[in-house]
Amino acid sequence: MRAGVEATISQGVRAFDLRRSRYVGVPKTHVQHLASATAINLVRLIDWLDGSPLTPTRVSAFESLYKSA
Numbered sequence: 001m002r003a004g005v006e007a008t009i010s011q012g013v014r015a016f017d018l019r020r021s022r023y024v025g026v027p028k029t030h031v032q033h034l035a036s037a038t039a040i041n042l043v044r045l046i047d048w049l050d051g052s053p054l055t056p057t058r059v060s061a062f063e064s065l066y067k068s069a
Contacts (some may be wrong), residue, residue: 003057012040 012018021029024060059067 008040011043012036015043048059 009018016039018036021032023029023032
């Protein structure tokens with residue numbers, strides 16, 4: 001579950017520049033958050049409709065050693 005949340009935050013930071021707010025004040029910043037969330041959902045919906053494959057989850061070095069043993 002945490003991986004899904006981390007992926008969403010990462011996508012927002014990389015693609016939609018969520019580290020900084022363009023506006024001053026809570027109401028305007030809230031509108032920016034809503035617009036960014038809508039954009040993320042639209043991008044994911046379009047990718048899903050196009051049939052784009054999901055990126056596989058990274059396997060840590062420790063886990064790969066455990067699986068190979």
